[in-house]
Amino acid sequence: MTNDRVSQVAADAKTSAAPREKKVSLGWIRSASVVAGVALLFIVFSVLTNSFYAPSNLLDILLQSSINAMIAVGMTLVVMARGIDLSVGSVVGLTSMITASLLPQNFLLGVVAGIVLGVLCGLINGILIAKLKLPDFIVTLGMLSIYRGAALIFTDGKPIYGIDATFRAIFAGDVGGIPTPVILALAIALLAFLMVRYTALGEQIIAVGGNEEAARLAGINVERVKICVYAISGLLATFAGFVLIGRIGAAEPIGGTGFELQAIGAAVIGGASLFGGEGNPLGALVGALTLGAMQNGLTLLNVPSFWQLVATGVVVIVAVFADQVTRKRR
Amino acid sequence: MQIPNAETPWKPLLQLRGITKAFAGVQALKGVDFDLRAGEVHALMGENGAGKSTLMKILFGVQPPDSGTIVLDGVGEVAIDDPRHALALGIGLVSQEPSLVPQLDVAQNIFLGQTEALGVVPRSQFQAKAQEILKPLAPRLPITARVGSLGMAELQVVEIARTLARGGKIIGFDEPTSSLTPAERDGLFALIQQLKNSGKGIIYISHRIPEVYAISDRVTVLRDGRVVASRATKEVSADELINMIAGRRLAEELQHSAKPVVRAGRTEALRLEGISATGKLHDINLTLRTGEIFGLAGLVGSGRTELARCIFGADRKNGGSVYINGKPLDLRQPSDAKAAGIALIPEDRRKQALVPNMDVERNFGLANFQQYSPSGFLRLKQRRQDIERYIEEMAIRPRRAGVRIRNLSGGNQQKVIIARWLQSGARIFLFDEPTRGIDVGAKFEIHELMRRLAKDGCALLVISSELPEILALCDRVGIMRGGRLVQTIDDCAGLTEDLLMKYASGEVTRS
Numbered sequence: 001m002t003n004d005r006v007s008q009v010a011a012d013a014k015t016s017a018a019p020r021e022k023k024v025s026l027g028w029i030r031s032a033s034v035v036a037g038v039a040l041l042f043i044v045f046s047v048l049t050n051s052f053y054a055p056s057n058l059l060d061i062l063l064q065s066s067i068n069a070m071i072a073v074g075m076t077l078v079v080m081a082r083g084i085d086l087s088v089g090s091v092v093g094l095t096s097m098i099t100a101s102l103l104p105q106n107f108l109l110g111v112v113a114g115i116v117l118g119v120l121c122g123l124i125n126g127i128l129i130a131k132l133k134l135p136d137f138i139v140t141l142g143m144l145s146i147y148r149g150a151a152l153i154f155t156d157g158k159p160i161y162g163i164d165a166t167f168r169a170i171f172a173g174d175v176g177g178i179p180t181p182v183i184l185a186l187a188i189a190l191l192a193f194l195m196v197r198y199t200a201l202g203e204q205i206i207a208v209g210g211n212e213e214a215a216r217l218a219g220i221n222v223e224r225v226k227i228c229v230y231a232i233s234g235l236l237a238t239f240a241g242f243v244l245i246g247r248i249g250a251a252e253p254i255g256g257t258g259f260e261l262q263a264i265g266a267a268v269i270g271g272a273s274l275f276g277g278e279g280n281p282l283g284a285l286v287g288a289l290t291l292g293a294m295q296n297g298l299t300l301l302n303v304p305s306f307w308q309l310v311a312t313g314v315v316v317i318v319a320v321f322a323d324q325v326t327r328k329r330r
Numbered sequence: 331m332q333i334p335n336a337e338t339p340w341k342p343l344l345q346l347r348g349i350t351k352a353f354a355g356v357q358a359l360k361g362v363d364f365d366l367r368a369g370e371v372h373a374l375m376g377e378n379g380a381g382k383s384t385l386m387k388i389l390f391g392v393q394p395p396d397s398g399t400i401v402l403d404g405v406g407e408v409a410i411d412d413p414r415h416a417l418a419l420g421i422g423l424v425s426q427e428p429s430l431v432p433q434l435d436v437a438q439n440i441f442l443g444q445t446e447a448l449g450v451v452p453r454s455q456f457q458a459k460a461q462e463i464l465k466p467l468a469p470r471l472p473i474t475a476r477v478g479s480l481g482m483a484e485l486q487v488v489e490i491a492r493t494l495a496r497g498g499k500i501i502g503f504d505e506p507t508s509s510l511t512p513a514e515r516d517g518l519f520a521l522i523q524q525l526k527n528s529g530k531g532i533i534y535i536s537h538r539i540p541e542v543y544a545i546s547d548r549v550t551v552l553r554d555g556r557v558v559a560s561r562a563t564k565e566v567s568a569d570e571l572i573n574m575i576a577g578r579r580l581a582e583e584l585q586h587s588a589k590p591v592v593r594a595g596r597t598e599a600l601r602l603e604g605i606s607a608t609g610k611l612h613d614i615n616l617t618l619r620t621g622e623i624f625g626l627a628g629l630v631g632s633g634r635t636e637l638a639r640c641i642f643g644a645d646r647k648n649g650g651s652v653y654i655n656g657k658p659l660d661l662r663q664p665s666d667a668k669a670a671g672i673a674l675i676p677e678d679r680r681k682q683a684l685v686p687n688m689d690v691e692r693n694f695g696l697a698n699f700q701q702y703s704p705s706g707f708l709r710l711k712q713r714r715q716d717i718e719r720y721i722e723e724m725a726i727r728p729r730r731a732g733v734r735i736r737n738l739s740g741g742n743q744q745k746v747i748i749a750r751w752l753q754s755g756a757r758i759f760l761f762d763e764p765t766r767g768i769d770v771g772a773k774f775e776i777h778e779l780m781r782r783l784a785k786d787g788c789a790l791l792v793i794s795s796e797l798p799e800i801l802a803l804c805d806r807v808g809i810m811r812g813g814r815l816v817q818t819i820d821d822c823a824g825l826t827e828d829l830l831m832k833y834a835s836g837e838v839t840r841s
């Protein structure tokens with residue numbers, strides 16, 4: 001209906017010079033270098049140890065990475081919207097405690113309560129950030145402390161033993177030899193990928209992260225988008241908590257401590273830019289796998305776990321540095 | 331290239347030879363030669379994307395060239411590593427966005443990056459030095475003023491002073507007048523004249539042809555990364571210049587730029603009653619009718635942008651009502667305004683309208699999610715078809731919907747934004763500086779587009795600091811001063827640039 005308005009102009013218009021889209025972008029080089037890095041990691045560890053490339057160990061890496069992968073998918077969405085969620089580890093702890101305590105009474109209640117609580121935690125983060133315009137870093141850092149405190153208060157710091165067998169079978173079992181956490185992580189990443197690609201919300205996340213003011217002036221409800229990503233992040237942290245207690249068979253109030261750094265690392269290695277507007281939930285899988293493989297390999301090499309913490313920190317900072325360098329505007 | 335006259339002895343301050351630069355496959359500069367003499371103003375012109383900015387970035391050390399040489403008088407061939415290095419070599423740039431530290435005062439900014447500024451030397455000493463440098467430039471500018479509190483013209487003076495403080499001999503000006511008032515512009519020209527007389531070499535980048543005639547001795551035109559011509563300004567006619575820039579016969583089209591037909595008897599589209607915003611807007615009353623283009627003139631800071639943003643719900647107003655088609659509406663945020671059929675095309679495309687990393691199609695869809703994803707899932711095929719139609723009809727270049735929008739020229743970006751709002755079904759368009767930083771060819775196309783919108787019954791509010799633009803486009807003109815709409819001129823016949831300017835500055839009032 002509106003196009004006849006412009007047809008006259010089209011008749012008058014002529015070509016004007018404009019640069020062409022570049023075929024080989026820095027982003028592409030970056031993805032390639034991540035893949036190369038992962039490959040190198042696998043080769044080095046396979047050479048240095050004789051158990052790294054064993055199928056059972058590779059499956060182990062997948063399994064060990066799946067918890068981080070789920071959280072990292074949520075983190076990727078938050079980072080794409082130019083936010084950060086430092087509270088994910090505490091959400092893991094809090095929701096898994098609530099679920100573990102309710103499971104013996106009613107299976108469904110336990111699962112639903114955990115999920116609702118996880119989403120609620122995310123909503124609180126999102127509302128404080130979007131509505132009250134508080135800095136995301138401070139809000140989620142404060143919430144990291146609050147949710148953790150709540151988990152500890154809940155059982156006075158004591159763990160809950162004896163997780164329901166059905167629950168364990170669902171969240172930490174296997175289907176035809178493939179562990180369910182791996183399937184779950186894959187499904188979550190795929191769904192998130194499709195959301196980014198094919199839904200309005202996905203595109204709005206990129207727009208808000210890429211240029212919040214432009215998104216707002218285009219009539220996008222920026223607050224709603226931000227609240228959504230934090231809610232999703234809370235939800236996915238909850239699922240990660242389910243897998244965690246399913247695997248251990250017990251819930252600890254300190255479960256999930258330090259997960260936020262792992263998730264941020266996986267997101268950034270996977271291509272999410274802390275400048276916002278860019279990222280890929282499938283990349284988060286690759287990122288989680290990279291960190292998982294590194295930790296696994298270091299364990300096989302008998303590197304003490306304290307040093308693994310150091311290595312993880314280094315890798316995350318290097319990944320963020322690489323992000324800065326490759327994305328530096330002009 | 332032109333050989334200098336034998337009777338005018340000159341020495342080159344700067345020679346660029348065979349400069350090339352490619353960005354991931356796109357050849358931005360294809361072997362550019364450029365030279366600058368002491369005591370001349372050398373204008374650099376060309377459409378957006380022609381390579382001017384790239385050339386300047388190379389000269390000021392922001393980017394290295396792929397090949398080619400830079401030779402400085404008295405230094406020889408140099409490789410300029412970064413802007414600090416450029417400054418140390420005596421090359422300074424007055425950019426569109428000044429790179430000053432708002433929290434520091436004028437003197438501190440002038441000596442920023444030099445050890446004196448670190449406080450090792452007593453404050454009074456470098457303040458005295460700053461005073462000495464500033465005196466001939468702007469005697470009334472207090473050196474203790476915080477830079478954050480200065481206007482654009484003063485910021486430019488500080489940038490010039492900073493270059494001079496380092497013994498600078500070459501100063502580049504990148505579109506320096508785009509946010510200056512005519513009076514400030516005259517002040518800047520006087521300053522440039524003064525710098526020129528003292529033997530500095532000035533590179534002056536501008537889209538504005540009259541300015542180039544007013545100030546420059548020579549003009550070099552770039553097109554598609556090549557030098558089209560480099561000649562003495564007075565030997566080139568404006569028509570020739572436009573042809574060199576655009577590479578086509580646009581001069582006639584531009585001149586004809588027909589005055590719009592007076593469109594009377596239309597219905598009210600937008601009415602503002604007593605719009606106020608603390609400290610910014612005071613009791614604005616205005617009626618915008620369908621089919622008309624209403625121009626808002628006034629100095630920078632007179633409240634024009636603030637008014638447009640208030641109408642659109644981007645900023646809070648604290649008094650007054652907005653009526654759309656006669657109905658009062660409470661527009662609290664941009665999404666409300668969008669739903670009411672209002673579009674805002676903001677003044678700063680890059681910061682306020684575009685998501686630079688997204689492609690053309692997604693940028694186009696930014697205001698149209700209701701249309702393309704009623705269920706939450708995107709109708710990508712439909713959207714792709716629509717944007718491709720706009721690309722054809724509006725001659726958006728390049729023709730591909732999948733190109734990242736930051737790789738388009740300003741004019742093409744603006745077309746995509748207009749397409750976005752056309753598709754949203756908007757009937758009231760608020761244009762804030764619609765052709766700022768856009769080359770002549772695209773400017774003409776956008777003006778035509780705006781006239782067609784009005785002809786089709788849309789209501790247009792156009793803010794522009796370019797008075798010729800207001801005069802060429804608008805049926806009625808309102809003049810803002812100090813947050814008030816001080817004058818509305820219903821009959822634009824006999825209105826001149828001079829008169830508009832006098833209204834805006836408050837020299838004349840008409841009852």
